[in-house]
Amino acid sequence: MKILGSSKVDQKTMLEFARNVNPNFPEILPGLYIEIGRIYGVRGDAAFSQMLKETSFHRFGGDVKPGQFNYAGLGAIGGTQGASFKNEREGVTAHIQHLYAYASKEPLPAGEKLVDPRFNLV
Template sequence: MKKLCLSICLLGLTLFSSCDLAQAQDFKAKAVMISNQNLTILGENLATPEQAVRLIKTVNPKPLLTCSVEELVEHYFQEAQKEGIRGDVALSQALLETGFFRYGGSVDYRQNNFCGLGSTGKNVGGARFTDAKLGVRAHIQHLLVYSSKKAPSENVVDPRFETVKKIPRLYASAKTWHDLDGRWAMSRPYGSKILDIHSRMLAIPVSPTQKSVAQKKVAASKEKTENKNIKARIQAILKNEK
């Protein structure tokens, strides 16, 4: 019984320490994930909407869009959250595909096609969407079918969703952004180019308010995970005591 009490006390101290250090570990965790070549497609945002907006406006003050930059960023963060996709990195992919919304290729900005869906050649414009939000949704759904077997939370608007599902080499085959090399795009290193833009986004200074919100979100997530692990360890101790 003494052993059990001691173990529970130690676990309590571990929980207390993790709460105190959560914010300090936040930035370290982000740095590790940025340098990690296995950053997953599924996951939470690391950048804030403010950082995304400021990056776009800094690189291209006059982006060709059918909505405001702020609205587009909001669409990416909201639509990606529904499917568990990293919206900030998905937006980075859109920036790569469109040249920071300068376009200039076979896709016209009025198509609201942010990732080249269906554009297979110089004279093939690809898919068209009635508004920016649907275009973003199609992009996120296309990432989902490449990275997971999960069904979309919204009606499918990605015109190539079912096509990808029928190709074993592509369907749910990409766990990381680097896995898109040779799948989403034949050019290499495609994933590295996306993550390079994402790193530039993360390098944008964050306002104190935005930083506080991001820190609290990460800290809450860490605390939840730690509590779950502690509960499992306590259950294991109790089981061994019987």
């Protein structure tokens, strides 16, 4: 699956899919993945799919806790909780930035602030 490009799945379908597994899945996340993905040219639907796996459909249960808003498990390894972000938007941005770092050599889009603590390690 390509990382860069436009989402092929709409936000409503993404939410319905997530809520089939977790009825309490947050409504805000699909829209943030589409919106922020568009800014970076990253497929928000692909990033959303990765987030579903990393967070067990937003049920967590591993090293990362829900209040960290760390949807990609950034820095979480073997008992280490990893990075924490202020809110859903910042957490999604960090995840999108991390994928952007892997898929592109371009600088961040104009006006965007770096929030992924592992961006420069890629």
